[in-house]
Amino acid sequence: MQHQLMPLSFEPTALEPQISAETLSYHHGKHHAGYVNKLNSLIPGTEYENMTLEQIIKSASGPIFNNAAQVFNHDFYWKGLSPNATSPSAELAELLERDFGSLYAFQEAFLTAAAGHFGSGWTWLVITPEGKLEIRTTPNADTPLRGNETPLLTCDVWEHAYYIDYRNGRPDYLAQWWERINWNFVSDNLASVTNDPIAGYNQPCIRNDEVCDYVDAMQENERTPS
Numbered sequence: 001m002q003h004q005l006m007p008l009s010f011e012p013t014a015l016e017p018q019i020s021a022e023t024l025s026y027h028h029g030k031h032h033a034g035y036v037n038k039l040n041s042l043i044p045g046t047e048y049e050n051m052t053l054e055q056i057i058k059s060a061s062g063p064i065f066n067n068a069a070q071v072f073n074h075d076f077y078w079k080g081l082s083p084n085a086t087s088p089s090a091e092l093a094e095l096l097e098r099d100f101g102s103l104y105a106f107q108e109a110f111l112t113a114a115a116g117h118f119g120s121g122w123t124w125l126v127i128t129p130e131g132k133l134e135i136r137t138t139p140n141a142d143t144p145l146r147g148n149e150t151p152l153l154t155c156d157v158w159e160h161a162y163y164i165d166y167r168n169g170r171p172d173y174l175a176q177w178w179e180r181i182n183w184n185f186v187s188d189n190l191a192s193v194t195n196d197p198i199a200g201y202n203q204p205c206i207r208n209d210e211v212c213d214y215v216d217a218m219q220e221n222e223r224t225p226s
């Protein structure tokens with residue numbers, strides 16, 4: 001199976017000024033693409049050849065794991081960014097307040113963890129099997145997908161994510177990255193865990209019945225307030 005580089009859903013300049021088109025071009029077109037190409041070169045003839053990305057991540061080690069995990073982590077990172085201003089769903093806001101005290105307190109804790117992570121890696125908002133929101137940092141390519149916690153949001157703290165725009169100023173990058181979070185994506189991830197189709201803004205209703213028609217209408221109304 002050939003793994004594909006996930007196309008971005010926005011234009012190269014769409015995240016400016018926080019993330020420049022040049023950074024986007026290198027990060028997506030060189031680094032992310034590099035992991036995809038490397039993975040595709042490593043798996044032919046191995047037991048991983050016909051596995052999905054998630055199956056590889058859960059069972060591989062060494063270079064195959066590293067490249068597969070980096071593909072997933074980058075897909076997740078890009079989906080978590082938006083050119084447009086977004087805000088957490090009511091359900092997500094409630095859980096952030098419950099587990100961190102407030103959205104601002106979560107922001108402080110998340111950005112502090114990301115700034116303090118030694119070396120390359122990722123910072124995550126996850127939900128535990130018990131339903132608690134937690135902040136995690138993982139080194140290098142490591143990802144929560146290996147464990148039993150579900151990722152809701154990630155920030156890439158590899159230097160390649162910010163060096164062009166912010167040089168070695170990781171905290172400056174983090175503060176600007178925060179402005180581009182796609183809260184619809186985070187809310188939808190939470191909704192998929194809690195199985196509440198009303199909780200996310202873009203969560204598709206999978207049943208073909210009147211309840212789904214109602215939910216779709218509500219969500220459409222929420223996206224396009226009068």
Ligand SMILES: [Fe+2]
Pocket residue numbers: 027031074156158160161
């Ligand atoms: Fe990256």
